Amino acid sequence: EPEVTQTPSHQVTQMGQEVILRCVPISNHLYFYWYRQILGQKVEFLVSFYNNEISEKSEIFDDQFSVERPDGSNFTLKIRSTKLEDSAMYFCASSRQGRLETQYFGPGTRLLVL
Amino acid sequence: AQKITQTQPGMFVQEKEAVTLDCTYDTSDQSYGLFWYKQPSSGEMIFLIYQGSYDEQNATEGRYSLNFQKARKSANLVISASQLGDSAMYFCAMREGSSNDYKLSFGAGTTVTVRA
Numbered sequence: 351e352p353e354v355t356q357t358p359s360h361q362v363t364q365m366g367q368e369v370i371l372r373c374v375p376i377s378n379h380l381y382f383y384w385y386r387q388i389l390g391q392k393v394e395f396l397v398s399f400y401n402n403e404i405s406e407k408s409e410i411f412d413d414q415f416s417v418e419r420p421d422g423s424n425f426t427l428k429i430r431s432t433k434l435e436d437s438a439m440y441f442c443a444s445s446r447q448g449r450l451e452t453q454y455f456g457p458g459t460r461l462l463v464l
Numbered sequence: 465a466q467k468i469t470q471t472q473p474g475m476f477v478q479e480k481e482a483v484t485l486d487c488t489y490d491t492s493d494q495s496y497g498l499f500w501y502k503q504p505s506s507g508e509m510i511f512l513i514y515q516g517s518y519d520e521q522n523a524t525e526g527r528y529s530l531n532f533q534k535a536r537k538s539a540n541l542v543i544s545a546s547q548l549g550d551s552a553m554y555f556c557a558m559r560e561g562s563s564n565d566y567k568l569s570f571g572a573g574t575t576v577t578v579r580a
Contacts (some may be wrong), residue, residue, distance in 0.1 A: 381566060393509070395567035406566055411487060439507055450497035450516060450561045453568060455509035 353423070354456035356442050362462045363432055371427045371459045373442030382425045383443040383453060386410070386418065400423065400448065427445045432463045467491065468556050469566050470571035484531070485541040485574045487556030493517075495561035498539040499568065500530065503553040504536045512554075515539055517561075543576070551578045 355374045362367050375382050384396040397407045399417055416428045425444075429436055439458045445451040469488045477483040489498065500512040515523045515530045519556040521529040543550055553575050557568040 378524065383566070383568075385568075392572045393557075393568075393570040395569070400566075408567070425541040441509060443509075448566050450495070452499065452511055452514055453559075454511060454541055455501070457506075457508040 352378075354442055354444055354454055356440075356456035358459060359457065359460075362464065365434055365463055366431050366449050369432055369461065371429075371440050371442075371461070373425045373427070374423050374454055375425055375442065375444030376446075376454060377423070378423045379444035379446050379454075381405075381445045381448050381451070381453075382417075382419070384440040384443075385425045385441045385443065385455075387441065387458075388435075388438045392455050396427070405448075429461075432461075434463050437461060437463045466571075467569040468558055468571035470574050472574045474574070474575040474577070476577050476579060477550075479548060480545055481499055482542060482544045483503070483546055483576060485554050485556075487539045487541065487571060489537050489539060489556075489558050489559065491560050493536075493560040494566075495573060495574045497559045497561065498530070498532070499557045499559070500528070500539075501555045501557060502550075503573070507551070509555070513541065515540070546576075546578045548578050548580060551576060 352431040382399040387393045397411045398405045428443045441458045443453040445453045496517045498515045502510045513525045513528045524548045525542045553573045555573045556571045
């Protein structure tokens with residue numbers, strides 16, 4: 351069964367450093383998403399991406415964040431200058447279509463900013 | 465205002481018994497989708513079940529069923545014949561369909577612990 355994959359599974363970085371989180375969505379899916387979950391809190395939407403552009407972003411997704419689909423398979427989230435409060439689990443998700451289609455999540459990348 | 469409310473932070477259930485997890489939602493859209501996800505201690509998010517707002521039948525997937533009461537705006541998850549492997553956090557989520565709003569809005573989650 352096809353699944354969303356994410357690398358790395360864990361990342362530790364120093365405050366102020368740039369990190370890139372990588373995702374490979376399910377191959378025939380067209381919509382891609384990033385969510386984050388701070389430890390013990392609910393899952394929060396960051397950004398959705400379709401047709402090589404951002405379709406929606408939350409207020410969390412400020413200028414420090416960017417997304418890219420550099421080739422036909424990868425989808426990346428870059429945090430330019432990490433802050434302590436960026437420590438969270440980051441989930442990539444994909445769906446075949448938009449609107450009410452099920453979003454399938456990857457296993458997550460646990461990011462720790464020191 | 466919260467779009468998804470899960471009022472039960474934690475629940476205990478005996479193995480082989482059924483458990484109901486509550487979820488209420490708030491939307492003015494006529495078209496929306498409701499989802500349940502399971503998050504085991506390993507951290508991944510596993511899709512369980514989906515209910516569309518226009519679906520007349522309650523959704524079922526194996527041991528999971530969704531008790532959808534549209535007038536009450538509730539979408540409770542029922543897990544029948546609980547197994548030890550069902551111990552996890554469960555999240556209710558909604559996606560509103562009438563706009564170009566693709567995001568899922570999640571509730572705070574309910575932790576289920578299955579006892580042998």
